[in-house]
Amino acid sequence: MKEIDIRKDGLEAVRKQSGGDVAVTGCLGERYIGCGMKDGILRIKGTPGNALASYLDGGTVLVDGNVQDAAADTMNDGLLAVRGSAGDALAYGMRGGRVYVLGDAGYRAGVHMKAYGDRKGILVIGGRSGSFLGEYLAGGTIIVLGLGYEGRDITGYFCGNGMYAGTIYLRTGKAPLNLSDKLIRRAVGEDEEEQVIRPIVEDFASVFSIPAASCLEGGFIAIEADSSKSYSQLYAAV
Amino acid sequence: MKKEGEVRISSGCAISGIFCRNGKRITGEAIRKSIAVMHNRSNGLGGGFAAYGIYPQYSDFFALHIFYDSQSAREETERFLDKRFDIINLSKIPVRQTPKIPDPPLIWRYFITPLPHLLQDSQLDEDEYTSRAMLRINDSLKGAYVVSCGKDMGVFKAVGYPEDVADFYRIEEYEGYSWTAHGRYPTNTPGWWAGSHPFSLLDLTVVHNGEISSYDANRRAVEMYGYPCNLLTDTEVITYILDYLTRKQGLTLRECSRVIAAPFWTTIAIKDEEERSRLSYLRKMYSSFLITGPFSILVGFRGGMMALNDRLKLRSLVAAEKGGTVYFSSEEAAIRVIEDDPDRVWAPRGGEAVIVTLDKEAAV
Numbered sequence: 001m002k003e004i005d006i007r008k009d010g011l012e013a014v015r016k017q018s019g020g021d022v023a024v025t026g027c028l029g030e031r032y033i034g035c036g037m038k039d040g041i042l043r044i045k046g047t048p049g050n051a052l053a054s055y056l057d058g059g060t061v062l063v064d065g066n067v068q069d070a071a072a073d074t075m076n077d078g079l080l081a082v083r084g085s086a087g088d089a090l091a092y093g094m095r096g097g098r099v100y101v102l103g104d105a106g107y108r109a110g111v112h113m114k115a116y117g118d119r120k121g122i123l124v125i126g127g128r129s130g131s132f133l134g135e136y137l138a139g140g141t142i143i144v145l146g147l148g149y150e151g152r153d154i155t156g157y158f159c160g161n162g163m164y165a166g167t168i169y170l171r172t173g174k175a176p177l178n179l180s181d182k183l184i185r186r187a188v189g190e191d192e193e194e195q196v197i198r199p200i201v202e203d204f205a206s207v208f209s210i211p212a213a214s215c216l217e218g219g220f221i222a223i224e225a226d227s228s229k230s231y232s233q234l235y236a237a238v
Numbered sequence: 239m240k241k242e243g244e245v246r247i248s249s250g251c252a253i254s255g256i257f258c259r260n261g262k263r264i265t266g267e268a269i270r271k272s273i274a275v276m277h278n279r280s281n282g283l284g285g286g287f288a289a290y291g292i293y294p295q296y297s298d299f300f301a302l303h304i305f306y307d308s309q310s311a312r313e314e315t316e317r318f319l320d321k322r323f324d325i326i327n328l329s330k331i332p333v334r335q336t337p338k339i340p341d342p343p344l345i346w347r348y349f350i351t352p353l354p355h356l357l358q359d360s361q362l363d364e365d366e367y368t369s370r371a372m373l374r375i376n377d378s379l380k381g382a383y384v385v386s387c388g389k390d391m392g393v394f395k396a397v398g399y400p401e402d403v404a405d406f407y408r409i410e411e412y413e414g415y416s417w418t419a420h421g422r423y424p425t426n427t428p429g430w431w432a433g434s435h436p437f438s439l440l441d442l443t444v445v446h447n448g449e450i451s452s453y454d455a456n457r458r459a460v461e462m463y464g465y466p467c468n469l470l471t472d473t474e475v476i477t478y479i480l481d482y483l484t485r486k487q488g489l490t491l492r493e494c495s496r497v498i499a500a501p502f503w504t505t506i507a508i509k510d511e512e513e514r515s516r517l518s519y520l521r522k523m524y525s526s527f528l529i530t531g532p533f534s535i536l537v538g539f540r541g542g543m544m545a546l547n548d549r550l551k552l553r554s555l556v557a558a559e560k561g562g563t564v565y566f567s568s569e570e571a572a573i574r575v576i577e578d579d580p581d582r583v584w585a586p587r588g589g590e591a592v593i594v595t596l597d598k599e600a601a602v
Contacts (some may be wrong), residue, residue, distance in 0.1 A: 027571075028575055029275045029276065029569055029571030029572065029575075031278065046574070047570050047571045047574045049571060050569070068570055069554050085585075087554060087556070087570070087585065088551065088554055088585075104585075106551075106585050107550075107551040107588065130585070131550075131551070131588065156587065157502075178505060178507075178508055
């Protein structure tokens with residue numbers, strides 16, 4: 001495995017990589033690491049700066065620690081896996097690929113994620129998320145597991161505000177705080193859990209080498225747009 | 239070419255803070271190192287630092303840091319001060335000349351105390367007596383700007399990148415238990431010396447990342463209470479609001495945070511009854527001090543520091559703790575650079591103030 005010390009070699013050295021398995025060491029706030037990357041693996045050591053894996057278009061970015069704001073911004077394909085926590089606006093406008101965060105996410109995680117054709121973004125947060133999770137969600141799947149927060153609030157305020165497509169799954173029985181009346185909250189049946197949630201969560205668990213069973217314990221609820229009160233009329237008549 | 243202030247430059251800004259609960263006084267090197275990591279969030283049009291505990295030998299006196307545009311402004315201001323205060327000590331603030339900080343004003347420091355008979359005749363306490371005089375200098379003495387006027391504290395600011403501002407003021411030669419820093423990326427207002435952060439009145443300082451959508455409503459409200467806003471930057475108004483609410487209305491900083499970053503009514507509605515009535519009271523009573531728009535701020539005060547986000551958390555803010563030291567910053571990397579193994583790292587929630595104060599035995 002190749003090693004790039006970002007303090008010595010700079011971001012340009014990371015950008016020139018394609019297809020290899022590369023450790024990027026000494027990160028301390030450098031922005032745009034993995035931006036637009038199409039293939040290969042980046043193993044990030046330290047604390048990378050904002051917009052990590054933005055426009056990611058394939059390949060894998062693995063982070064041992066925490067990531068700052070706007071990670072996976074407008075990501076198109078590939079995998080971002082973060083063992084620590086993420087800052088605000090995680091996976092903003094993401095339109096494909098997978099983002100897995102084992103710890104917590106900040107405010108506005110998954111804001112305006114979208115889907116088109118076979119592109120469907122998946123965001124899984126192991127811990128809890130800040131307020132405005134999945135705000136203006138337009139497609140894709142968000143799952144919050146609330147590991148370590150059992151029995152407590154795991155989404156903050158305004159979960160799914162303004163969403164008009166896609167689904168937010170929460171591993172809790174509790175309704176999110178002040179859920180908008182334009183959204184519906186429903187229990188997730190066994191079939192849906194097996195077919196939709198289980199494959200994603202098993203993949204998430206295998207990436208971090210943790211037992212999948214504990215991530216699936218207890219039931220899930222789903223938050224979706226209420227099609228009878230759709231926001232779609234708000235922007236354009238369809 | 240158009241001057242900065244006539245053109246609009248897109249957003250940025252960085253803040254950082256270090257607070258030693260045990261009262262340990264550290265040099266300015268750590269805060270310089272922290273804010274320097276976020277160089278890209280600034281654009282060289284403003285940087286500054288606030289430090290507490292740096293003048294222990296003069297801790298009973300108000301420490302004034304003043305910018306002058308000219309010698310005549312200095313002479314006029316000194317005459318003004320001389321009539322109202324006992325000037326215990328005065329000197330230029332020592333600086334290190336650097337091409338990175340061009341065209342500095344005259345920068346002076348005074349340690350003063352109100353003349354006792356005038357203070358008594360005024361029927362004011364010494365804080366009010368002094369703050370009125372300082373606001374009057376800023377408002378009516380041309381070319382003189384009081385940058386800070388608290389006790390045992392001071393503000394060091396300039397037009398430049400914050401790390402260069404630190405070198406210019408030789409902040410590594412000062413030792414304080416509390417430091418805040420700001421790197422500026424002016425958006426709506428000019429980058430100029432007195433308009434750099436921190437903004438300060440008495441012991442209170444504010445560094446701010448964001449912009450205040452409600453600025454004019456807030457300005458009209460504070461000006462009505464005797465705080466003229468002259469520094470051409472929205473952050474100034476936060477300083478005056480906090481001074482008014484704490485010193486004149488007797489609110490705690492926690493209560494102030496509920497005023498300036500008041501929760502939405504829908505959020506208030508789901509609180510328990512006691513909390514609901516408290517929050518409703520603050521929102522209704524002090525509605526003109528609600529600050530809307532994105533912000534993260536660090537407020538320095540005597541013996542403590544408060545970190546606060548707007549209620550939507552539209553600007554980044556990270557906190558960390560190691561032993562007795564608390565860190566705040568716009569980016570985690572700026573904390574890790576000075577403390578690579580914190581006991582705890584967390585993101586305070588929107589509108590929820592984190593307030594740290596000196597341990598009892600270290601209180602100043």
